Amino acid sequence: ADIEAQVKPAEPTHGDLSFATFPLAKAQKKAPPAIAAGLAQTLSVPGLEIKAVGPYVNARFMAMPFTAEVLDTARAAGPRYGGDSDVGKGKTVTIDYSSPNIAKPIGFHHIRTTFLGHCIANIYRALGWRVEGINYLGDWGKQFGLVAVGFQEYGDPARIEDMGHLVEVYVKANARAKAEPEFDEKARDFFRRMEAGDAEALKLWNQFRETSIRGFKVIYQRMGIEFEHIEGESRYQGKMDAVIEQIAQKPGVKESQGALIVDMPYAENEPPVLLKKNDGSTLYATRDLAAAEDRYERFHFEKSLYVVAQDQALHFRQLFRTLTEMGQPWAERCVHVAFGRIHGMSTRKGQVVQLNDVLDEAKERAAAKVKENIEAGRLTTDDPEKLAEQIGLGAIAFGDLKHKRASDYNFDWDEVLSIEGHTGIYLQYAHARVVNVLRKGGGAPASYDASLLTLPEEQALVREIMRLPEVVLDAAEQYEPSLVARLLLDVAASLSRYYTLGNQDRTKRILAEDDALRSARLALADSARVTLAAGLTLLGIPTPENM
Numbered sequence: 001a002d003i004e005a006q007v008k009p010a011e012p013t014h015g016d017l018s019f020a021t022f023p024l025a026k027a028q029k030k031a032p033p034a035i036a037a038g039l040a041q042t043l044s045v046p047g048l049e050i051k052a053v054g055p056y057v058n059a060r061f062m063a064m065p066f067t068a069e070v071l072d073t074a075r076a077a078g079p080r081y082g083g084d085s086d087v088g089k090g091k092t093v094t095i096d097y098s099s100p101n102i103a104k105p106i107g108f109h110h111i112r113t114t115f116l117g118h119c120i121a122n123i124y125r126a127l128g129w130r131v132e133g134i135n136y137l138g139d140w141g142k143q144f145g146l147v148a149v150g151f152q153e154y155g156d157p158a159r160i161e162d163m164g165h166l167v168e169v170y171v172k173a174n175a176r177a178k179a180e181p182e183f184d185e186k187a188r189d190f191f192r193r194m195e196a197g198d199a200e201a202l203k204l205w206n207q208f209r210e211t212s213i214r215g216f217k218v219i220y221q222r223m224g225i226e227f228e229h230i231e232g233e234s235r236y237q238g239k240m241d242a243v244i245e246q247i248a249q250k251p252g253v254k255e256s257q258g259a260l261i262v263d264m265p266y267a268e269n270e271p272p273v274l275l276k277k278n279d280g281s282t283l284y285a286t287r288d289l290a291a292a293e294d295r296y297e298r299f300h301f302e303k304s305l306y307v308v309a310q311d312q313a314l315h316f317r318q319l320f321r322t323l324t325e326m327g328q329p330w331a332e333r334c335v336h337v338a339f340g341r342i343h344g345m346s347t348r349k350g351q352v353v354q355l356n357d358v359l360d361e362a363k364e365r366a367a368a369k370v371k372e373n374i375e376a377g378r379l380t381t382d383d384p385e386k387l388a389e390q391i392g393l394g395a396i397a398f399g400d401l402k403h404k405r406a407s408d409y410n411f412d413w414d415e416v417l418s419i420e421g422h423t424g425i426y427l428q429y430a431h432a433r434v435v436n437v438l439r440k441g442g443g444a445p446a447s448y449d450a451s452l453l454t455l456p457e458e459q460a461l462v463r464e465i466m467r468l469p470e471v472v473l474d475a476a477e478q479y480e481p482s483l484v485a486r487l488l489l490d491v492a493a494s495l496s497r498y499y500t501l502g503n504q505d506r507t508k509r510i511l512a513e514d515d516a517l518r519s520a521r522l523a524l525a526d527s528a529r530v531t532l533a534a535g536l537t538l539l540g541i542p543t544p545e546n547m
């Protein structure tokens with residue numbers, strides 16, 4: 001109790017704690033060095049290495065025995081850290097994501113499915129699965145009738161290749177159909193002609209479709225997304241009768257109020273699964289049934305994911321139940337990866353949120369931030385325009401992916417672009433900063449002594465770095481990119497605590513005077529860099545090296 005413990009000076013090669021034995025000399029009637037030697041021999045504390053040095057008992061936190069293994073694993077894997085190509089070897093997953101509706105605005109739910117789906121696809125790919133990403137366009141259905149009839153009445157033929165124009169036509173036509181029954185009837189009739197194979201109707205439809213796909217592709221390119229398949233509901237045109245025939249065999253079909261429905265038990269008040277409307281036209285559910293079978297035939301999937309808003313939960317429950325009732329053993333491999341809503345997202349262009357406008361505005365706002373920080377000398381870049389695009393995309397993507405997918409969230413421009421917050425830009429900056437420190441230190445050495453990494457802050461950072469592979473597995477199992485997002489925040493926070501420890505200048509902490517210590521710290525910094533880069537890439541977020 002008389003022993004005074006003092007936290008050792010900043011230079012940790014001397015140990016982390018030191019006890020002076022002078023106060024004990026009188027009571028024990030022994031010389032301090034002898035007391036120190038005796039104590040060092042009898043004291044045993046797990047995790048502490050204890051040594052007598054003259055009259056002092058010095059203690060040092062020991063590095064976890066696996067520190068070297070963690071760092072070497074991360075550094076050897078580099079951009080593939082967190083992945084494991086054995087996990088999904090020989091298995092295929094289909095991922096239905098993005099799937100916007102042609103000639104309709106890309107609404108908030110398409111923003112979430114696009115980010116979530118892209119990330120889940122990246123994660124499964126990193127785990128060695130064969131990923132068949134499917135952009136299942138809403139390119140069939142009555143809404144086409146609306147656009148077509150609207151376009152014929154007040155569209156500008158010169159602008160048939162302008163997606164924005166088609167959206168305008170749709171929005172107006174939709175409002176008119178609600179107010180004017182004849183207009184609505186015309187739209188239905190147009191779709192009926194499409195389903196009947198009318199060449200003229202199909203020609204116009206195809207023009208709209210091409211225009212939309214061209215417009216979507218620009219957005220996907222911007223986001224770094226490549227789909228294995230861009231197809232859509234129209235693929236099942238002409239193939240629906242076969243599916244209905246199959247359902248008629250098992251579990252059966254029946255008529256209900258002029259429409260054709262799947263004959264299976266329904267809960268009280270549950271709307272039945274509609275296969276054909278009373279006018280004979282097919283529905284979303286009919287096409288999804290055909291699509292599910294088609295996907296199984298083409299890909300023999302181990303899993304079939306549908307990254308679609310929670311609003312469609314009933315649709316998917318019924319879809320999967322129908323497949324089960326049909327006797328498809330693979331029905332249980334289908335999963336609705338549902339997500340909540342974004343509240344409060346609007347752009348300067350207005351309330352009808354379009355993904356491209358969101359990305360544009362994010363870039364514009366990021367550009368203002370970049371400019372402001374360059375002027376204040378806090379940021380350097382040789383390509384401010386590109387950096388703004390990368391920060392803008394990171395802001396929206398991370399702002400979305402950090403939330404558990406099932407929860408709703410409020411979107412706020414200032415929040416997603418805050419450098420201090422739980423944001424994409426914060427992580428991008430943490431990454432660029434560590435890249436910079438490594439550059440100053442002449443890069444990380446191949447060999448180093450991991451046992452020198454004994455500071456609690458160093459060990460804490462090692463522990464976060466170590467978690468990525470496990471977190472990626474959990475994220476895949478739960479279809480939950482937010483787990484990866486949160487780990488990255490933990491890594492960045494640990495890194496920042498390490499830099500600022502003892503209020504030292506961050507470069508000094510890592511670029512220590514002592515060669516051996518500096519090497520070990522650079523190796524640790526390099527592993528943190530690898531973890532941030534690999535994780536951000538899984539989330540679909542660019543990792544600029546300079547900012």
Ligand SMILES: NC(=[NH2+])NCCC[C@H](N)C(=O)O
Pocket residue numbers: 096099100101136137138288306308
């Ligand atoms: N197989 C599916 N149903 N995928 C989701 C399609 C989403 C639909 N196009 C929509 O925008 O609401």
